[in-house]
Amino acid sequence: MTAPATAGPRAITGTVLPAFGTRVGVWTTDASALPAAERILRSSVAEVDAACSRFRSDSDLSRVNAGAGRPVEVSRLLVEALSAALAMAELTAGRCDPTLGAALIAAGYDRPFADIVERGPGPRRPPSPGGGWRDVRIDHRRSTVRVAAGVALDLGATAKGWAVDGALQRIRGALGTAHRTTGLCVAAGGDLAVSGPAPAHGWPVLVGERLDVEGGDGGEPLLLAGGALATTGALVRRWGRGPEQAHHLIDPRTGAPAESPWRLVTVHAPTCLVAEAAATAAWLMGERAPAWLRRHGLGARLVAGDGTVRPLVPPFPATEAA
Amino acid sequence: MPHPGHGARRRLVARVAAGTAIAGAAAVAGLAGDLALTAGPVSPGATAPAGGATDPSGAPPPPIVTAPS
Numbered sequence: 001m002t003a004p005a006t007a008g009p010r011a012i013t014g015t016v017l018p019a020f021g022t023r024v025g026v027w028t029t030d031a032s033a034l035p036a037a038e039r040i041l042r043s044s045v046a047e048v049d050a051a052c053s054r055f056r057s058d059s060d061l062s063r064v065n066a067g068a069g070r071p072v073e074v075s076r077l078l079v080e081a082l083s084a085a086l087a088m089a090e091l092t093a094g095r096c097d098p099t100l101g102a103a104l105i106a107a108g109y110d111r112p113f114a115d116i117v118e119r120g121p122g123p124r125r126p127p128s129p130g131g132g133w134r135d136v137r138i139d140h141r142r143s144t145v146r147v148a149a150g151v152a153l154d155l156g157a158t159a160k161g162w163a164v165d166g167a168l169q170r171i172r173g174a175l176g177t178a179h180r181t182t183g184l185c186v187a188a189g190g191d192l193a194v195s196g197p198a199p200a201h202g203w204p205v206l207v208g209e210r211l212d213v214e215g216g217d218g219g220e221p222l223l224l225a226g227g228a229l230a231t232t233g234a235l236v237r238r239w240g241r242g243p244e245q246a247h248h249l250i251d252p253r254t255g256a257p258a259e260s261p262w263r264l265v266t267v268h269a270p271t272c273l274v275a276e277a278a279a280t281a282a283w284l285m286g287e288r289a290p291a292w293l294r295r296h297g298l299g300a301r302l303v304a305g306d307g308t309v310r311p312l313v314p315p316f317p318a319t320e321a322a
Numbered sequence: 323m324p325h326p327g328h329g330a331r332r333r334l335v336a337r338v339a340a341g342t343a344i345a346g347a348a349a350v351a352g353l354a355g356d357l358a359l360t361a362g363p364v365s366p367g368a369t370a371p372a373g374g375a376t377d378p379s380g381a382p383p384p385p386i387v388t389a390p391s
Contacts, residue, residue: 187387190389205387206388210390229388
Protein backbone atom coordinates (compact mmCIF):
# COMPACT_ATOMS: atom_id res chain seq x y z
CA MET A 1 0.00 0.00 0.00
CA THR A 2 3.07 2.22 0.29
CA ALA A 3 4.13 3.91 -2.92
CA PRO A 4 7.67 5.11 -3.54
CA ALA A 5 8.02 8.76 -2.72
CA THR A 6 9.74 10.43 -5.62
CA ALA A 7 7.80 13.59 -6.35
CA GLY A 8 7.85 16.70 -4.19
CA PRO A 9 4.65 18.02 -2.66
CA ARG A 10 5.03 21.29 -4.54
CA ALA A 11 4.32 19.44 -7.78
CA ILE A 12 0.72 18.66 -6.87
CA THR A 13 -1.88 20.13 -9.20
CA GLY A 14 -5.55 19.37 -9.36
CA THR A 15 -9.07 20.24 -10.34
CA VAL A 16 -12.49 19.81 -8.76
CA LEU A 17 -15.86 19.70 -10.51
CA PRO A 18 -19.49 19.05 -9.58
CA ALA A 19 -20.83 15.52 -10.06
CA PHE A 20 -22.93 12.91 -8.22
CA GLY A 21 -24.63 15.75 -6.34
CA THR A 22 -21.26 16.48 -4.72
CA ARG A 23 -17.76 17.19 -5.95
CA VAL A 24 -15.24 15.03 -7.72
CA GLY A 25 -11.61 15.84 -8.27
CA VAL A 26 -8.32 14.65 -9.67
CA TRP A 27 -4.80 15.61 -8.61
CA THR A 28 -1.49 14.72 -10.23
CA THR A 29 2.18 15.16 -9.43
CA ASP A 30 2.82 16.20 -13.04
CA ALA A 31 0.80 19.13 -14.36
CA SER A 32 1.06 17.89 -17.95
CA ALA A 33 -1.06 14.86 -17.00
CA LEU A 34 -3.91 16.90 -15.57
CA PRO A 35 -5.90 17.80 -18.73
CA ALA A 36 -6.16 14.16 -19.84
CA ALA A 37 -6.90 13.04 -16.29
CA GLU A 38 -9.69 15.58 -15.99
CA ARG A 39 -11.21 14.54 -19.34
CA ILE A 40 -11.28 10.90 -18.32
CA LEU A 41 -12.69 11.72 -14.89
CA ARG A 42 -15.53 13.75 -16.44
CA SER A 43 -16.31 10.93 -18.84
CA SER A 44 -16.16 8.27 -16.11
CA VAL A 45 -18.48 10.05 -13.69
CA ALA A 46 -20.95 10.87 -16.45
CA GLU A 47 -21.14 7.19 -17.40
CA VAL A 48 -21.55 6.04 -13.80
CA ASP A 49 -24.23 8.67 -13.19
CA ALA A 50 -26.14 7.61 -16.30
CA ALA A 51 -26.11 3.98 -15.17
CA CYS A 52 -26.43 4.23 -11.39
CA SER A 53 -28.35 7.39 -10.45
CA ARG A 54 -31.55 6.90 -8.45
CA PHE A 55 -32.66 10.39 -9.45
CA ARG A 56 -32.59 9.97 -13.22
CA SER A 57 -35.63 8.21 -14.62
CA ASP A 58 -33.57 7.10 -17.63
CA SER A 59 -30.79 5.47 -15.64
CA ASP A 60 -30.34 1.71 -15.72
CA LEU A 61 -30.87 1.60 -11.97
CA SER A 62 -34.19 3.47 -12.20
CA ARG A 63 -35.36 1.10 -14.91
CA VAL A 64 -34.53 -1.88 -12.69
CA ASN A 65 -36.47 -0.31 -9.82
CA ALA A 66 -39.41 0.45 -12.10
CA GLY A 67 -39.35 -3.13 -13.36
CA ALA A 68 -38.99 -4.79 -9.93
CA GLY A 69 -40.10 -8.40 -10.07
CA ARG A 70 -38.79 -9.11 -13.58
CA PRO A 71 -35.38 -9.14 -15.33
CA VAL A 72 -34.42 -5.81 -16.86
CA GLU A 73 -31.68 -5.47 -19.45
CA VAL A 74 -29.06 -2.99 -18.32
CA SER A 75 -25.64 -1.69 -19.26
CA ARG A 76 -22.50 -3.62 -18.34
CA LEU A 77 -21.62 -0.68 -16.15
CA LEU A 78 -24.61 -1.23 -13.85
CA VAL A 79 -23.94 -4.95 -13.78
CA GLU A 80 -20.40 -4.24 -12.61
CA ALA A 81 -21.41 -1.53 -10.13
CA LEU A 82 -24.15 -3.72 -8.67
CA SER A 83 -21.84 -6.74 -8.47
CA ALA A 84 -19.39 -4.61 -6.52
CA ALA A 85 -22.21 -3.41 -4.23
CA LEU A 86 -23.34 -6.97 -3.57
CA ALA A 87 -19.76 -7.98 -2.76
CA MET A 88 -19.67 -5.17 -0.20
CA ALA A 89 -22.97 -6.34 1.24
CA GLU A 90 -21.35 -9.75 1.77
CA LEU A 91 -18.23 -8.20 3.28
CA THR A 92 -20.26 -6.12 5.73
CA ALA A 93 -22.82 -8.83 6.56
CA GLY A 94 -25.57 -6.79 4.94
CA ARG A 95 -24.91 -3.51 6.72
CA CYS A 96 -23.90 -1.93 3.44
CA ASP A 97 -27.10 -2.87 1.64
CA PRO A 98 -27.76 -1.84 -2.00
CA THR A 99 -31.49 -2.50 -1.60
CA LEU A 100 -32.31 0.42 0.68
CA GLY A 101 -33.88 2.54 -2.07
CA ALA A 102 -37.39 2.19 -0.60
CA ALA A 103 -36.10 2.93 2.91
CA LEU A 104 -34.42 6.14 1.75
CA ILE A 105 -37.59 7.24 -0.03
CA ALA A 106 -39.60 6.43 3.12
CA ALA A 107 -37.21 8.65 5.09
CA GLY A 108 -37.92 11.53 2.71
CA TYR A 109 -34.86 11.13 0.47
CA ASP A 110 -36.89 10.81 -2.71
CA ARG A 111 -35.19 13.62 -4.60
CA PRO A 112 -31.64 14.87 -5.15
CA PHE A 113 -30.16 16.17 -1.92
CA ALA A 114 -29.79 19.66 -3.38
CA ASP A 115 -33.57 19.71 -3.86
CA ILE A 116 -34.08 18.61 -0.26
CA VAL A 117 -31.92 21.49 0.89
CA GLU A 118 -33.81 23.93 -1.32
CA ARG A 119 -37.39 22.70 -1.09
CA GLY A 120 -37.45 20.17 1.73
CA PRO A 121 -37.67 16.37 1.83
CA GLY A 122 -40.39 14.15 0.50
CA PRO A 123 -43.15 12.87 2.75
CA ARG A 124 -42.10 10.50 5.53
CA ARG A 125 -43.52 7.00 5.31
CA PRO A 126 -43.25 3.91 7.49
CA PRO A 127 -39.71 2.48 7.42
CA SER A 128 -38.94 -0.13 4.82
CA PRO A 129 -36.32 -2.63 6.06
CA GLY A 130 -33.55 -3.81 3.72
CA GLY A 131 -32.15 -7.28 3.24
CA GLY A 132 -33.38 -7.66 -0.32
CA TRP A 133 -29.80 -7.79 -1.60
CA ARG A 134 -29.69 -11.56 -1.13
CA ASP A 135 -32.47 -11.91 -3.71
CA VAL A 136 -30.95 -9.68 -6.37
CA ARG A 137 -30.36 -11.74 -9.50
CA ILE A 138 -27.76 -10.75 -12.07
CA ASP A 139 -27.54 -12.56 -15.39
CA HIS A 140 -24.10 -11.62 -16.63
CA ARG A 141 -24.56 -13.30 -20.01
CA ARG A 142 -27.80 -11.49 -20.80
CA SER A 143 -26.75 -8.38 -18.84
CA THR A 144 -29.99 -8.32 -16.89
CA VAL A 145 -30.82 -7.50 -13.28
CA ARG A 146 -33.88 -8.52 -11.31
CA VAL A 147 -34.89 -7.32 -7.88
CA ALA A 148 -37.90 -8.64 -5.98
CA ALA A 149 -41.18 -6.80 -6.25
CA GLY A 150 -41.25 -3.90 -3.82
CA VAL A 151 -37.44 -3.70 -3.62
CA ALA A 152 -35.56 -0.65 -4.90
CA LEU A 153 -31.84 -0.37 -5.49
CA ASP A 154 -29.71 2.50 -4.23
CA LEU A 155 -25.95 2.40 -4.73
CA GLY A 156 -25.22 5.45 -2.60
CA ALA A 157 -23.03 3.46 -0.20
CA THR A 158 -20.67 2.11 -2.86
CA ALA A 159 -21.02 3.88 -6.21
CA LYS A 160 -18.70 6.79 -5.44
CA GLY A 161 -15.93 4.53 -4.20
CA TRP A 162 -16.39 2.17 -7.11
CA ALA A 163 -16.31 5.11 -9.54
CA VAL A 164 -13.12 6.45 -7.96
CA ASP A 165 -11.36 3.11 -8.38
CA GLY A 166 -12.55 2.83 -11.97
CA ALA A 167 -11.59 6.37 -12.92
CA LEU A 168 -8.17 5.97 -11.34
CA GLN A 169 -7.58 2.81 -13.31
CA ARG A 170 -8.75 4.42 -16.57
CA ILE A 171 -6.62 7.49 -16.07
CA ARG A 172 -3.57 5.37 -15.25
CA GLY A 173 -4.15 3.28 -18.36
CA ALA A 174 -4.65 6.28 -20.62
CA LEU A 175 -1.55 8.08 -19.38
CA GLY A 176 0.56 5.04 -20.24
CA THR A 177 4.23 4.53 -19.67
CA ALA A 178 5.11 8.16 -20.34
CA HIS A 179 3.54 8.95 -16.96
CA ARG A 180 4.52 5.84 -15.03
CA THR A 181 6.21 8.01 -12.40
CA THR A 182 3.23 10.38 -12.12
CA GLY A 183 1.25 10.15 -8.92
CA LEU A 184 -2.54 10.31 -9.20
CA CYS A 185 -5.30 11.00 -6.72
CA VAL A 186 -9.03 10.80 -7.55
CA ALA A 187 -11.80 11.80 -5.15
CA ALA A 188 -15.59 11.74 -5.24
CA GLY A 189 -17.66 13.27 -2.48
CA GLY A 190 -14.88 12.98 0.04
CA ASP A 191 -13.87 9.42 -0.80
CA LEU A 192 -10.51 9.14 -2.51
CA ALA A 193 -7.78 6.84 -3.77
CA VAL A 194 -4.23 7.34 -4.96
CA SER A 195 -2.07 5.52 -7.47
CA GLY A 196 1.59 5.57 -8.43
CA PRO A 197 4.45 7.37 -6.74
CA ALA A 198 3.23 9.65 -3.97
CA PRO A 199 4.60 13.11 -3.30
CA ALA A 200 7.74 13.09 -1.17
CA HIS A 201 5.96 12.82 2.19
CA GLY A 202 2.66 11.42 0.96
CA TRP A 203 -0.51 13.04 -0.35
CA PRO A 204 -1.65 15.78 2.03
CA VAL A 205 -5.25 14.98 2.91
CA LEU A 206 -7.52 16.81 5.32
CA VAL A 207 -9.90 14.57 7.28
CA GLY A 208 -12.91 16.57 8.33
CA GLU A 209 -16.64 16.87 8.77
CA ARG A 210 -17.33 18.75 5.57
CA LEU A 211 -15.86 18.88 2.09
CA ASP A 212 -15.97 22.64 2.40
CA VAL A 213 -13.29 22.78 5.06
CA GLU A 214 -13.88 26.48 5.61
CA GLY A 215 -17.36 25.78 6.93
CA GLY A 216 -16.47 22.65 8.86
CA ASP A 217 -14.15 21.61 11.60
CA GLY A 218 -11.06 22.44 9.60
CA GLY A 219 -9.93 18.87 9.52
CA GLU A 220 -6.85 17.00 10.58
CA PRO A 221 -4.02 16.83 8.06
CA LEU A 222 -2.81 13.37 7.14
CA LEU A 223 -0.22 12.01 4.74
CA LEU A 224 -1.46 9.25 2.45
CA ALA A 225 1.19 7.11 0.79
CA GLY A 226 -1.12 4.66 -0.94
CA GLY A 227 -4.55 3.06 -1.04
CA ALA A 228 -7.82 4.81 -0.37
CA LEU A 229 -9.66 6.80 2.28
CA ALA A 230 -13.39 7.23 2.81
CA THR A 231 -15.24 9.12 5.53
CA THR A 232 -18.80 8.61 6.70
CA GLY A 233 -20.99 10.53 9.10
CA ALA A 234 -24.59 11.63 9.44
CA LEU A 235 -24.04 15.32 10.06
CA VAL A 236 -24.05 16.58 6.49
CA ARG A 237 -26.65 14.65 4.50
CA ARG A 238 -29.56 15.12 6.88
CA TRP A 239 -32.87 16.92 6.73
CA GLY A 240 -36.00 17.81 8.69
CA ARG A 241 -36.40 19.06 12.23
CA GLY A 242 -37.19 17.61 15.64
CA PRO A 243 -38.78 14.18 15.50
CA GLU A 244 -38.92 14.47 11.71
CA GLN A 245 -35.14 14.77 11.43
CA ALA A 246 -33.58 12.10 9.25
CA HIS A 247 -30.35 11.26 7.45
CA HIS A 248 -29.06 8.93 4.77
CA LEU A 249 -27.41 6.25 6.92
CA ILE A 250 -30.11 3.62 7.18
CA ASP A 251 -30.11 0.62 9.50
CA PRO A 252 -31.07 -2.21 7.11
CA ARG A 253 -32.73 -4.11 9.97
CA THR A 254 -35.25 -1.36 10.69
CA GLY A 255 -35.23 0.60 7.44
CA ALA A 256 -34.99 3.81 9.45
CA PRO A 257 -32.11 6.28 9.85
CA ALA A 258 -29.68 4.72 12.31
CA GLU A 259 -28.01 6.03 15.44
CA SER A 260 -24.32 5.64 16.11
CA PRO A 261 -21.83 6.57 18.81
CA TRP A 262 -19.57 7.75 16.00
CA ARG A 263 -19.65 11.25 14.65
CA LEU A 264 -17.20 10.38 11.88
CA VAL A 265 -15.61 7.20 10.63
CA THR A 266 -12.69 7.31 8.20
CA VAL A 267 -11.39 4.04 6.79
CA HIS A 268 -8.11 3.34 5.02
CA ALA A 269 -8.32 0.41 2.59
CA PRO A 270 -6.61 -0.90 -0.53
CA THR A 271 -9.50 0.33 -2.69
CA CYS A 272 -12.00 3.15 -2.42
CA LEU A 273 -14.90 0.72 -2.84
CA VAL A 274 -13.87 -1.17 0.29
CA ALA A 275 -13.02 2.02 2.19
CA GLU A 276 -16.45 3.53 1.49
CA ALA A 277 -18.40 0.38 2.31
CA ALA A 278 -16.38 -0.32 5.45
CA ALA A 279 -16.80 3.25 6.69
CA THR A 280 -20.58 2.99 6.35
CA ALA A 281 -20.65 -0.43 7.98
CA ALA A 282 -18.40 0.69 10.84
CA TRP A 283 -20.60 3.74 11.50
CA LEU A 284 -23.65 1.49 11.62
CA MET A 285 -22.14 -1.19 13.87
CA GLY A 286 -21.25 1.28 16.61
CA GLU A 287 -18.97 0.11 19.43
CA ARG A 288 -18.20 -3.15 17.65
CA ALA A 289 -16.61 -1.27 14.75
CA PRO A 290 -12.97 -1.20 15.95
CA ALA A 291 -12.86 -4.99 16.41
CA TRP A 292 -14.53 -5.57 13.05
CA LEU A 293 -12.10 -3.21 11.31
CA ARG A 294 -9.11 -4.90 12.95
CA ARG A 295 -10.40 -8.31 11.92
CA HIS A 296 -10.50 -7.16 8.30
CA GLY A 297 -7.09 -5.45 8.48
CA LEU A 298 -8.60 -2.03 7.77
CA GLY A 299 -7.11 1.09 9.31
CA ALA A 300 -9.56 3.61 10.68
CA ARG A 301 -9.98 6.89 12.52
CA LEU A 302 -13.18 7.12 14.53
CA VAL A 303 -14.50 10.34 16.05
CA ALA A 304 -16.89 9.94 18.98
CA GLY A 305 -20.01 12.00 19.45
CA ASP A 306 -18.19 14.46 21.70
CA GLY A 307 -15.55 15.07 19.05
CA THR A 308 -12.75 13.06 20.60
CA VAL A 309 -10.78 10.87 18.24
CA ARG A 310 -10.82 7.31 19.51
CA PRO A 311 -9.59 4.76 18.82
CA LEU A 312 -7.18 4.91 15.93
CA VAL A 313 -7.23 1.50 14.34
CA PRO A 314 -3.90 0.73 12.65
CA PRO A 315 -2.72 0.77 9.94
CA PHE A 316 -3.85 4.33 9.29
CA PRO A 317 -2.03 7.19 7.53
CA ALA A 318 -0.33 9.28 10.16
CA THR A 319 0.72 12.84 10.59
CA GLU A 320 4.39 13.44 11.17
CA ALA A 321 3.58 13.97 14.80
CA ALA A 322 2.28 10.44 15.18
CA MET B 323 -1.81 41.88 20.23
CA PRO B 324 -1.12 39.11 17.73
CA HIS B 325 1.47 36.55 18.65
CA PRO B 326 4.65 37.04 16.59
CA GLY B 327 4.28 33.52 15.23
CA HIS B 328 0.72 33.92 14.02
CA GLY B 329 1.66 35.02 10.51
CA ALA B 330 3.85 32.01 10.00
CA ARG B 331 1.13 29.75 11.41
CA ARG B 332 -1.44 31.17 9.02
CA ARG B 333 0.87 30.75 6.04
CA LEU B 334 1.68 27.16 6.95
CA VAL B 335 -1.97 26.31 7.53
CA ALA B 336 -2.87 27.82 4.16
CA ARG B 337 -0.17 25.83 2.44
CA VAL B 338 -1.26 22.60 4.10
CA ALA B 339 -4.87 23.25 3.13
CA ALA B 340 -3.74 23.91 -0.41
CA GLY B 341 -1.77 20.72 -0.51
CA THR B 342 1.50 22.52 -1.03
CA ALA B 343 3.13 21.87 2.30
CA ILE B 344 3.74 18.79 4.32
CA ALA B 345 0.59 18.30 6.29
CA GLY B 346 2.46 16.66 9.12
CA ALA B 347 4.36 19.87 9.68
CA ALA B 348 1.12 21.50 10.70
CA ALA B 349 0.31 18.64 12.99
CA VAL B 350 3.71 18.97 14.64
CA ALA B 351 2.99 22.65 15.13
CA GLY B 352 -0.45 21.86 16.55
CA LEU B 353 -2.24 23.73 13.83
CA ALA B 354 -4.94 21.28 12.88
CA GLY B 355 -7.61 23.33 14.61
CA ASP B 356 -6.56 26.44 12.74
CA LEU B 357 -7.20 25.05 9.29
CA ALA B 358 -10.77 26.29 9.26
CA LEU B 359 -9.52 29.86 9.44
CA THR B 360 -7.59 29.85 6.24
CA ALA B 361 -8.38 26.84 4.12
CA GLY B 362 -10.39 28.00 1.15
CA PRO B 363 -13.55 26.17 0.16
CA VAL B 364 -13.52 23.81 -2.77
CA SER B 365 -15.43 25.61 -5.47
CA PRO B 366 -17.47 23.36 -7.74
CA GLY B 367 -16.17 23.73 -11.24
CA ALA B 368 -13.06 25.55 -10.19
CA THR B 369 -9.91 24.47 -11.93
CA ALA B 370 -6.50 25.05 -10.51
CA PRO B 371 -4.12 26.45 -13.09
CA ALA B 372 -1.72 23.97 -14.61
CA GLY B 373 1.19 23.74 -12.29
CA GLY B 374 -0.91 24.33 -9.21
CA ALA B 375 1.35 25.35 -6.41
CA THR B 376 4.25 25.93 -8.74
CA ASP B 377 2.20 28.21 -10.98
CA PRO B 378 3.76 31.69 -11.17
CA SER B 379 0.45 33.20 -10.06
CA GLY B 380 0.75 31.21 -6.86
CA ALA B 381 -2.76 29.83 -7.27
CA PRO B 382 -2.93 26.63 -5.22
CA PRO B 383 -4.65 23.42 -6.26
CA PRO B 384 -7.88 22.63 -4.42
CA PRO B 385 -7.27 20.84 -1.12
CA ILE B 386 -7.72 17.08 -0.99
CA VAL B 387 -10.36 16.37 1.62
CA THR B 388 -11.97 13.22 2.93
CA ALA B 389 -15.26 14.01 4.64
CA PRO B 390 -18.90 12.95 4.60
CA SER B 391 -20.79 14.37 1.64
